[in-house]
Amino acid sequence: xxxxxxxxxxxxxxxxxxxxxxxxxxxxxxxxxxxxxxxxxxxxxxxxxxxxxxxxxxxxxxxxxxxxxxxxxxxxxxxxxxxxxxxxxxxxxxxxxxxxxxxxxxxxxxxxxxxxxxxxxxxxxxxxxxxxxxxxxxxxxxxxxxxxxxxxxxxxxxxxxxxxxxxxxxxxxxxxxxxxxxxxxxxxxxxxxxxxxxxxxxxxxxxxxxxxxxxxxxxxxxxxxxxxxxxxxxxxxxxxxxxxxxxxxxxxxxxxxxxxxxxxxxxxxxxxxxxxxxxxxxxxxxxxxxxxxxxxxxxxxxx
Amino acid sequence: xxxxxxxxxxxxxxxxxxxxxxxxxxxxxxxxxxxxxxxxxxxxxxxxxxxxxxxxxxxxxxxxxxxxxxxxxxxxxxxxxxxxxxxxxxxxxxxxxxxxxxxxxxxxxxxxxxxxxxxxxxxxxxxxxxxxxxxxxxxxxxxxxxxxxxxxxxxxxxxxxxxxxxxxxxxxxxxxxxxxxxxxxxxxxxxxxxxxxxxxxxxxxxxxxxxxxxxxxxxxxxxxxxxxxxxxxxxxxxxxxxxxxxxxxxxxxxxxxxxxxxxxxxxxxxxxxxxxxxxxxxxxxxxxxxxxxxxxxxxxxxxxxxxxxxxxxxxxxxxxxxxxxxxxxxxxxxxxxxxxxxxxxxxxxxxxxxxxxxxxxxxxxxxxxxxxxxxxxxxxxxxxxxxxxxxxxxxxxxxxxxxxxxxxxxxxxxxxxxxxxxxxxxxxxxxxxxxxxxxxxxxxxxxxxxxxxxxxxxxxxxxxxxxxxxxxxxxxxxxxxxxxxxxxxxxxxxxxxxxxxxxxxxxxxxxxxxxxxxxxxxxxxxxxxxxxxxxxxxxxxxxxxxxxxxxxxxxxxxxxxxxxxxxxxxxxxxxxxxxxxxxxxxxxxxxxxxxxxxxxxxxxxxxxxxxxxxxxxxxxxxxxxxxxxxxxxxxxxxxxxxxxxxxxxxxxxxxxxxxxxxxxxxxxxxxxxxxxxxxxxxxxxxx
Numbered sequence: 001x002x003x004x005x006x007x008x009x010x011x012x013x014x015x016x017x018x019x020x021x022x023x024x025x026x027x028x029x030x031x032x033x034x035x036x037x038x039x040x041x042x043x044x045x046x047x048x049x050x051x052x053x054x055x056x057x058x059x060x061x062x063x064x065x066x067x068x069x070x071x072x073x074x075x076x077x078x079x080x081x082x083x084x085x086x087x088x089x090x091x092x093x094x095x096x097x098x099x100x101x102x103x104x105x106x107x108x109x110x111x112x113x114x115x116x117x118x119x120x121x122x123x124x125x126x127x128x129x130x131x132x133x134x135x136x137x138x139x140x141x142x143x144x145x146x147x148x149x150x151x152x153x154x155x156x157x158x159x160x161x162x163x164x165x166x167x168x169x170x171x172x173x174x175x176x177x178x179x180x181x182x183x184x185x186x187x188x189x190x191x192x193x194x195x196x197x198x199x200x201x202x203x204x205x206x207x208x209x210x211x212x213x214x215x216x217x218x219x220x221x222x223x224x225x226x227x228x229x230x231x232x233x234x235x236x237x238x239x240x241x242x243x244x245x246x247x248x249x250x251x252x253x254x255x256x257x258x259x260x261x262x263x264x265x266x267x268x269x270x271x272x273x274x275x276x277x278x279x280x281x282x283x284x285x286x287x288x289x290x291x292x293x294x295x296x297x298x299x300x301x302x303x
Numbered sequence: 304x305x306x307x308x309x310x311x312x313x314x315x316x317x318x319x320x321x322x323x324x325x326x327x328x329x330x331x332x333x334x335x336x337x338x339x340x341x342x343x344x345x346x347x348x349x350x351x352x353x354x355x356x357x358x359x360x361x362x363x364x365x366x367x368x369x370x371x372x373x374x375x376x377x378x379x380x381x382x383x384x385x386x387x388x389x390x391x392x393x394x395x396x397x398x399x400x401x402x403x404x405x406x407x408x409x410x411x412x413x414x415x416x417x418x419x420x421x422x423x424x425x426x427x428x429x430x431x432x433x434x435x436x437x438x439x440x441x442x443x444x445x446x447x448x449x450x451x452x453x454x455x456x457x458x459x460x461x462x463x464x465x466x467x468x469x470x471x472x473x474x475x476x477x478x479x480x481x482x483x484x485x486x487x488x489x490x491x492x493x494x495x496x497x498x499x500x501x502x503x504x505x506x507x508x509x510x511x512x513x514x515x516x517x518x519x520x521x522x523x524x525x526x527x528x529x530x531x532x533x534x535x536x537x538x539x540x541x542x543x544x545x546x547x548x549x550x551x552x553x554x555x556x557x558x559x560x561x562x563x564x565x566x567x568x569x570x571x572x573x574x575x576x577x578x579x580x581x582x583x584x585x586x587x588x589x590x591x592x593x594x595x596x597x598x599x600x601x602x603x604x605x606x607x608x609x610x611x612x613x614x615x616x617x618x619x620x621x622x623x624x625x626x627x628x629x630x631x632x633x634x635x636x637x638x639x640x641x642x643x644x645x646x647x648x649x650x651x652x653x654x655x656x657x658x659x660x661x662x663x664x665x666x667x668x669x670x671x672x673x674x675x676x677x678x679x680x681x682x683x684x685x686x687x688x689x690x691x692x693x694x695x696x697x698x699x700x701x702x703x704x705x706x707x708x709x710x711x712x713x714x715x716x717x718x719x720x721x722x723x724x725x726x727x728x729x730x731x732x733x734x735x736x737x738x739x740x741x742x743x744x745x746x747x748x749x750x751x752x753x754x755x756x757x758x759x760x761x762x763x764x765x766x767x768x769x770x771x772x773x774x775x776x777x778x779x780x781x782x783x784x785x786x787x788x789x790x791x792x793x794x795x796x797x798x799x800x801x802x803x804x805x806x807x808x809x810x811x812x813x814x815x816x817x818x819x820x821x822x823x824x825x826x827x828x829x830x831x832x833x834x835x836x837x838x839x840x841x842x843x844x845x846x847x848x849x850x851x852x853x854x855x856x857x858x859x860x861x862x863x864x865x866x867x868x869x870x871x872x873x874x875x876x877x878x879x880x881x882x883x884x885x886x887x888x889x890x891x892x893x894x895x896x897x898x899x900x901x902x903x904x905x906x907x908x909x910x911x912x913x914x915x916x917x918x919x920x921x922x923x924x925x926x927x928x929x930x931x932x933x934x935x936x937x938x939x940x941x942x943x944x945x946x947x948x949x950x951x952x953x954x955x956x957x958x959x960x961x962x963x964x965x966x967x968x969x970x971x972x973x974x975x976x977x978x979x980x981x982x983x984x985x986x987x988x989x990x
Binding site (some may be wrong): 011094095096097106139173194196225226231235236237239240241242244245246247248249251253256257260261271 | 343347
């Protein structure tokens with residue numbers, strides 16, 4: 001590290017062109033200290049013991065310990081290389097929103113975070129794939145780039161992702177359904193969305209993935225406007241996905257909005273906690289690198 | 304007065320300026336896109352009523368402008384200058400349709416009109432409406448007689464047919480805008496009887512207009528020979544393909560003989576004498592020959608050795624497109640039908656696709672051009688859906704009623720098949736009593752070359768006498784055997800046969816007429832390719848490219864010579880206005896020389912009917928509005944015409960005031976008060 005003063009990340013990200021540059025900026029600037037995969041698995045490096053339960057693989061029983069203590073223990077291992085990772089990106093019309101304070105739209109923020117995670121994991125030899133939707137494509141809306149360890153495949157997927165339109169109605173339910181069908185082996189699913197759709201749109205999909213044994217991380221990208229409701233000018237507000245419009249006087253509507261949004265986020269946190277789904281909110285005006293490092297560091301610490 | 308008055312254009316432009324300025328100044332409030340809208344409550348914006356006028360002069364100026372425009376649109380009618388007394392507005396309707404050439408009628412009418420225009424007095428304003436395919440104003444009322452004479456001298460008669468009614472309507476609308484105290488229509492034409500008899504129930508529209516005839520026909524009828532109603536078809540006989548061209552020879556006059564000549568591809572395929580009786584007669588004529596090539600066929604039928612009043616209608620043109628293999632899907636176990644369509648017999652003409660009733664899922668994606676299905680399969684809902692799918696996409700369906708269960712009967716009734724009171728007609732082994740020889744499927748059987756339909760026997764067929772369609776063939780007892788159903792499921796054609804092709808029900812499958820009948824039926828049911836267009840003279844040729852065809856332009860040629868090149872729009876459509884002459888016109892795309900479309904242009908048969916109305920036609924009497932109405936309406940119409948000039952001035956004044964106001968407000972900066980700036984409204988009020 002040199003002693004020079006570093007520019008705040010949102011300002012840098014605002015002027016960086018292209019997904020690859022942004023992702024590399026985050027990976028090299030913030031995540032370079034993370035050496036191992038933050039995900040559980042079954043592999044070669046010993047992690048911990050737990051009591052033997054009927055059905056456990058007998059090859060994992062520590063027979064030496066049995067000889068010493070007359071109790072059966074199973075060994076748990078940490079996976080460094082074999083977690084198949086799927087980056088699931090919501091690119092519905094609501095993700096196109098960008099307030100004045102954000103360094104990019106929610107979709108831009110999501111794909112930058114996804115790319116950073118992709119580069120990070122690909123660098124550790126984890127196969128990384130990408131899943132998104134392309135509404136209006138005659139060949140079918142699902143765009144899927146299979147997990148691969150090769151960085152050029154990841155580059156190809158991210159380039160393809162950038163070309164997809166940010167449009168259409170709610171996608172998260174369809175995306176999670178597609179992820180469930182595509183991930184046949186246990187793996188890790190990283191979901192990037194604003195999760196602003198009603199809970200029933202995404203909760204069932206997340207639960208199914210979770211019950212199938214996948215590890216889930218939810219990256220919730222929100223614009224600061226959605227969290228603070230800073231508007232002053234009265235006028236018509238339009239929902240980009242449903243087309244619903246309302247005439248709004250912000251000073252009158254703000255308190256109710258903030259209260260409802262707070263309750264909604266709190267309920268989401270409870271849901272994610274209850275189902276052991278990693279979750280973090282990324283504000284569009286915050287330094288995503290710091291937030292990402294905290295999030296991943298926190299996960300390693302919690303294992 | 305017409306809509307090309309420069310003052311009107313200036314007024315419209317002037318009126319547009321303040322509107323444009325207003326739109327430019329208007330504060331743009333775009334709706335805000337917000338994804339979390341479901342957390343936001345509706346809170347309507349309350350508007351406070353304005354209370355005090357802040358800029359009275361501006362308000363007065365704009366109000367004046369608006370008032371003037373509104374007043375102008377209310378059409379005030381102060382004393383307008385009177386129309387010149389004794390002024391006569393007269394419109395000459397000149398018939399230049401094809402039939403006027405008979406006996407030199409066109410030249411005579413044109414010369415008469417030129418002489419008439421040369422001798423017009425100063426109190427007569429004259430216009431000329433030319434009657435052709437679509438009537439047009441050749442000379443307006445405001446134009447000089449000399450201009451009218453020059454245009455008439457360069458006028459040529461057309462090959463088109465027009466409507467007397469349309470021409471009189473056109474003349475009437477010209478006269479409605481005239482200033483004359485007396486209005487007249489003078490008709491110059493041959494007075495064809497069939498023209499006057501068209502549109503017998505048209506309500507009156509000639510208000511206060513006198514109708515005169517330059518001359519009435521000298522004779523009730525002229526002798527004429529003509530050829531029309533041409534048709535072309537290929538008929539598949541199993542081991543060869545025959546080409547048939549048919550038409551109608553029409554004759555009026557004393558008995559005589561004409562030599563019929565049929566030419567195809569530059570060679571003569573038939574020459575035969577045709578005798579006709581005295582009076583009006585129509586003789587079906589045609590030729591049948593073996594065609595080796597499957598490509599384009601073109602030719603004409605003409606008459607030789609005749610002498611009549613109207614030249615040019617003794618020939619008619621025909622053309623046929625190249626053979627393109629059709630896809631026929633069958634759901635039938637019938638041996639004869641499958642045999643007629645098996646590849647060894649029908650290769651190059653029909654490709655048989657035998658469907659498995661258990662696997663109809665692909666029908667959704669790839670329906671055939673024609674579906675042949677036996678009625679007992681309609682017990683399956685999947686087969687019913689397949690039938691409906693075909694009809695929706697424009698493909699044809701042929702249903703053979705071998706056995707009809709209750710489910711199939713319900714579906715057939717839903718599609719428009721009308722069952723009679725009998726379940727099965729208890730006739731055993733009856734013959735075909737009558738077929739619709741004018742129909743495309745059965746017309747060729749007028750010639751014995753395609754087999755003898757009287758040998759066909761049918762037994763135990765369904766009773767389709769409940770209506771719901773057009774009969775194409777009937778039994779000797781009068782029961783419909785083949786019916787085209789007027790279904791509403793889609794654009795496809797639906798034909799039902801009251802019997803299956805099984806030996807128990809008919810012997811048709813072993814007769815020589817079976818293969819041609821199957822081929823003609825499938826050709827009829829197949830979606831039309833639209834590669835050959837049969838047009839009347841003067842009708843525009845509209846071309847629609849298929850989705851797989853790409854072209855930026857279309858080139859039209861005749862006899863190898865390029866006539867015109869038209870652009871193809873982004874929807875793949877082009878419109879060609881062909882020369883005013885019968886013939887065969889070929890169209891290719893871009894710089895390619897390959898013929899893609901052909902237009903066969905022939906004369907309208909009605910133009911060859913040289914019977915005339917010698918007295919003043921009753922139709923003109925019906926077109927006149929009764930006298931009391933006429934007086935009343937002319938009283939109402941006159942002031943409206945007088946006020947028109949005043950109206951234009953008012954409109955212009957209003958527009959000018961608005962323009963002045965706008966310029967003033969822009970020059971003044973339009974920022975006298977913050978509220979005024981905020982609202983962008985000239986009615987500036989404050990608390």
